[in-house]
Amino acid sequence: MPASAVPDIVVGRLPLYLRALTQMAASGKEITSSQELGERLGISSAQIRKDLSQFGEFGKQGTGYNIAYLVDQLRRILNINQVWDVVLIGVGDLGRAIAHYAGFVDRGYRVVAVYDNDPTKIGSQIGSFTVLDATRVASDVRTRNVGIAMLAVPAKDAQEVTDRLVEAGIRAILCYAPTSITVPRSVHVQYIDPVLHLQRMTYYMATS
Amino acid sequence: MPASAVPDIVVGRLPLYLRALTQMAASGKEITSSQELGERLGISSAQIRKDLSQFGEFGKQGTGYNIAYLVDQLRRILNINQVWDVVLIGVGDLGRAIAHYAGFVDRGYRVVAVYDNDPTKIGSQIGSFTVLDATRVASDVRTRNVGIAMLAVPAKDAQEVTDRLVEAGIRAILCYAPTSITVPRSVHVQYIDPVLHLQRMTYYMATS
Numbered sequence: 001m002p003a004s005a006v007p008d009i010v011v012g013r014l015p016l017y018l019r020a021l022t023q024m025a026a027s028g029k030e031i032t033s034s035q036e037l038g039e040r041l042g043i044s045s046a047q048i049r050k051d052l053s054q055f056g057e058f059g060k061q062g063t064g065y066n067i068a069y070l071v072d073q074l075r076r077i078l079n080i081n082q083v084w085d086v087v088l089i090g091v092g093d094l095g096r097a098i099a100h101y102a103g104f105v106d107r108g109y110r111v112v113a114v115y116d117n118d119p120t121k122i123g124s125q126i127g128s129f130t131v132l133d134a135t136r137v138a139s140d141v142r143t144r145n146v147g148i149a150m151l152a153v154p155a156k157d158a159q160e161v162t163d164r165l166v167e168a169g170i171r172a173i174l175c176y177a178p179t180s181i182t183v184p185r186s187v188h189v190q191y192i193d194p195v196l197h198l199q200r201m202t203y204y205m206a207t208s
Numbered sequence: 209m210p211a212s213a214v215p216d217i218v219v220g221r222l223p224l225y226l227r228a229l230t231q232m233a234a235s236g237k238e239i240t241s242s243q244e245l246g247e248r249l250g251i252s253s254a255q256i257r258k259d260l261s262q263f264g265e266f267g268k269q270g271t272g273y274n275i276a277y278l279v280d281q282l283r284r285i286l287n288i289n290q291v292w293d294v295v296l297i298g299v300g301d302l303g304r305a306i307a308h309y310a311g312f313v314d315r316g317y318r319v320v321a322v323y324d325n326d327p328t329k330i331g332s333q334i335g336s337f338t339v340l341d342a343t344r345v346a347s348d349v350r351t352r353n354v355g356i357a358m359l360a361v362p363a364k365d366a367q368e369v370t371d372r373l374v375e376a377g378i379r380a381i382l383c384y385a386p387t388s389i390t391v392p393r394s395v396h397v398q399y400i401d402p403v404l405h406l407q408r409m410t411y412y413m414a415t416s
Contacts, residue, residue: 008408009217015407016399020388023363041388042397079410086406093308097301098402103386107403108410147413148406155231172409174402178311180228180249188412189250190405191224194306194382195315197398198294198356199223200216201380202287202316204396205355 010051016041017048018074022107025067033064080108087141088114089161090152091121091131094176098152099126109148113140117157134161138168147171155179218259224249225256226282230315233275241272288316295349296322297369298360299329299339302384306360307334317356321348325365342369346376355379363387 020040024032034045034052041048052058052070055077059065075081086109088098099114116122117134124131132140140146149165151158151173158177165173172188175181183189228248232240242253242260249256260266260278263285267273283289294317296306307322324330325342332339340348348354357373359366359381366385373381380396383389391397 011411012404012408014411015401015404016388018407019386019401019404023387040390042390077411078407079413080407084406084410093305094302097305100301101402104403104406107407109403109406148409150402171413172406174405174409178227179231180224182248182250188409190409192400192402192405193223193227194309194358194400195312195317196220196223196227197382197400198292198312198317198380199226199286199288199315200220201356201382201396201398202292203219203222203285205287205379 006054010054013043013047013051014074014078016043017052018071018078019107021065021067021071021074025071030067031064032067034059037065075108078108082108083110084108084148085110085112085144085146086148086150087112087137087146088150088152089116089134089137089165090154090157090176091116091126092152092154095152096126098150098176099129111150112144112146113137137161138164141165141168141170145169148174150174150176151181152176214262218262221251221255221259222282222286224251225259226279226286227315229273229275229279229282233279238275239272240275242267245273283316286316290316291318292316292356293318293320293352293354294356294358295320295345295354296358296360297324297342297345297373298362298365298384299324299334300360300362303360304334306358306384307337319358320352320354321345345369346372349373349376349378353377356382358382358384359389360384 020037034048038045038048058070058073088095088111091114104111113132114129115132115134115137121131122133149170151161153161155177158179158181162181166183166187174190176192178193228245242256246253246256266278266281296303296319299322312319321340322337323340323342323345329339330341357378359369361369363385366387366389370389374391374395382398384400386401
């Protein structure tokens with residue numbers, strides 16, 4: 001089945017499988033089953049088998065999955081058998097936390113530069129990064145052929161920064177600003193807004 | 209149709225609708241259409257009409273949606289016509305950013321206490337919060353009847369803290385730790401891990 005035919009909701013579960021399998025491998029495990037993986041993730045084993053079967057035959061009935069092989073295949077499917085360069089725009093509290101986060105590079109992403117438009121922040125040091133002037137992010141993205149941006153700017157600035165990134169050829173934006181941004185169809189956007197997740201949970205919770 | 213029959217993927221879009229409608233209302237708009245909302249969100253107008261129709265009749269053909277009314281109804285559906293108390297565990301870089309974030313309370317959530325297990329952090333001040341000893345989070349959750357926890361602890365500590373919270377009666381966990389946690393079926397869990405979102409996007413991106 002061509003990749004384009006896989007529902008996005010299935011695609012969204014693959015990183016969860018990869019994360020759990022990577023942790024199993026790190027703890028020395030070599031073989032797992034859809035049952036074991038499912039219990040760990042709170043997803044049914046049938047769902048896991050069905051999801052993975054869309055991409056090939058990764059396990060044999062009764063013998064389970066070879067974890068290293070499945071990790072390798074999932075990394076290939078998710079296009080992280082390379083490392084993607086990422087720029088970060090906005091170094092308020094959240095941006096600083098992202099800049100300090102050490103968990104990107106093992107998993108396929110490398111923050112290559114951080115930007116802000118606040119003159120008191122430009123030139124300051126955050127870990128190994130010197131904060132750059134946000135006015136140059138578009139030319140840097142173009143010159144260095146950066147594919148991905150993380151946006152940790154205030155909601156009011158998000159669309160304007162997005163427009164500049166899109167014009168510079170950005171292909172994906174992870175938006176931490178609590179607002180929706182408008183992009184051409186060819187640009188991928190994912191949102192991280194804790195309140196969206198909280199509301200999705202309280203929907204199911206009778207008021208206390 | 210009873211609420212339990214609404215697919216979770218539809219539930220997941222309601223907070224996006226609410227966020228966009230709230231922003232429209234803040235900018236003085238009174239009426240919108242599924243077309244306008246859809247363009248803003250990159251979701252088809254048919255999808256929006258179908259999603260909303262699962263909960264009732266919110267607009268009339270040709271006259272559009274009354275924004276204030278729809279905001280009110282969505283807040284009721286998402287159970288945020290009350291404010292939910294939330295505890296935050298872990299005040300590393302990310303936890304500090306969450307503690308400082310001012311965007312929760314307008315949208316239904318109030319951080320009531322923050323915790324850490326690091327003796328050098330316990331007793332320190334983060335904004336208006338004094339960091340409390342994490343050993344008392346379970347008794348606080350029980351005493352104050354707190355429904356929701358945000359977990360910004362290292363991956364290796366996440367399950368142990370989760371177990372204590374569950375035992376104390378927590379009903380929902382927003383997990384920022386980059387790992388899966390295991391909870392009883394009655395407890396809701398959502399994950400915030402930027403890498404999961406990045407991988408979901410690079411799946412679609414031909415390698416550069």
